[in-house]
Amino acid sequence: MLHLLVGITRRGPAVLASGCAIGLLLPSSAEAARPLLPMMVFIFVLGTLLRIDNREVVIAAKNLKISVIFPLLMVVACPYLFGMGAYAISGNQELSLAIAVAVAAPPASGNVAVARMLGLDPSMSLVVVLCSMVLIPVTAPAVLHVFGNGLLLLIDPWELAARLALLIGGAEGVAILIRHFSHDIVARHGLAIDGIVVLALFIFSIGTMAGLQSTILEKPVGVAAMIAVAYGVNFALQLMFGGLYPGSLMSKFTMALNGGNRNVGLLWSALGVTVSPTMALYFACCQLPIHTMPKILQFFLPKIERCCKTRGGMRVSEPGGQRD
Template identity: 45%
Template sequence: MLALGVLLGLAFPALADLARPLMPATVFLIVLGTLLRVDSQAVIAALRRPSLSVLLPAVVMVVCPLMIGVAGHLLGLSPELALAVVLAVSAPPSSGTAAVARMLGLDSAVPLMVTVLSMVLAPVTVPLLAGWFGGLEISALELALRLALLIGSAEGVAFLLRRHAAAVLAAHDRVVDGAIVAALLVFAVATMAGIRAQIAADAQAATLCLALAFAFNIALQAGGAMLLPGNLAQRLTVGLILGNRNVGLVWSALGAAASPRMALYFAAMQLPIYILPRLIETLIGREKTKVPL
């Protein structure tokens, strides 16, 4: 359904243009929904494991962007595209990752915990990485303030709702998941605003962006699967965390500072996020049907 949202945005540019102003609101709802689904006890248990509470967020928010930035340099990407690649990977894990993990039958506590911790780090790490790689038409301080405002407002609303409506939230947890997916769908349509025209104008650049988006996502998921010990489900969960990023958070914070080429890459990033979980589901299904010798 989420991949269909991308195709709808491409097929009907007017619909994408109509949804584009809603992108910041959908990002806010996605972040808010993720915070509302946090299980305090599960998060506290995960925080007691340094490999998950310290190592994994550091890898997600610092190591991965640096590695991808070096890879972009070695591949000879243009400075504009290389910066877009770094910014996309410097974003926290996708807020829908926990919901996707639950749909795949994986542990959702770890993605939630790492996502929350990464969002706390984002106003610091994203501007620093953007400033280090250079070329962004916005100051690091302004980017930090925009990220802090977007994330902080969602955290504030989540705190109030959890404090005054905890029973209602507990009774309608599936509704929260549904709201996250619905916001993701609108976001998917909105990301395609102006993209069809860019594809028509420069199909080669669009193909390159799409190939890089899939290649880097798969590489990060494969690296994540090998990062920590565990069974297949645990490894796939870590892979999802590293590969699927909340590009919309950084994109919304950038606003007009995101150039058309950067927007093209950010849009291309949506396809592997929405398509690869189906392949992961296939892997899980094959693992479950294996007959022991």
């Protein structure tokens, strides 16, 4: 079993991408996995916290670019930038609202595990995720108020804050207990823990495809266009944050991953049944780049790294474990 989990860890990006394919091709599997989504979120957050080096997290948190500046850019500036841009291009209020809300979401919790799979910086990713989540109960309702005027949508900031506190606090509490009573097991079987995280992300990716196949069959052109928009927004965010972060190549890719892959499901669930079909379709399409981008990055990262080493114009990683 341990060997199986280690093998899953090493093939993590491919496993995540295959989850989307399975969910689309076998809609019954997506419907079966959908009720498990909250549990899967808890499992991969817990597994991530078990594998984090606290010393590295403290170092990352002391860097204001990681803990303050870039989280503010992600969940405060970008939703307005992309929402207004979408409205200027399309003139569609529901689509611009969907994009603004999706970009207002914090980075996905699974980004930390994905960062480790890709050889990026999981501690840096965790700090960005947590610091962004702290802002969401204030920033997300404001974005909804600006772009959803007249659409009768509401996010309760207190309910959202309580949900985030329960998720992070509960997972941290369990992680502390496991570390205390089973520290040696955690240290010995880190790759197996990563395998459990990948499995949770795999089931999560299957569940997020629920209902998408039938929508594709009903409106193939409209869905294809929405998928293209979702990939375009994700890619634009990754380029923006990777380009803006003034660090090494690996730090840039870590920030890019967090800038593009957002926890759209968090705000989707907070809005509940009040979302329009257009918004629900966009939120569902956002799951495709979130779960396939790690495989795309895994393919391109070694090539970009070799290119940078050949040219010698950019550090691939930070010297001495420090972050710019």
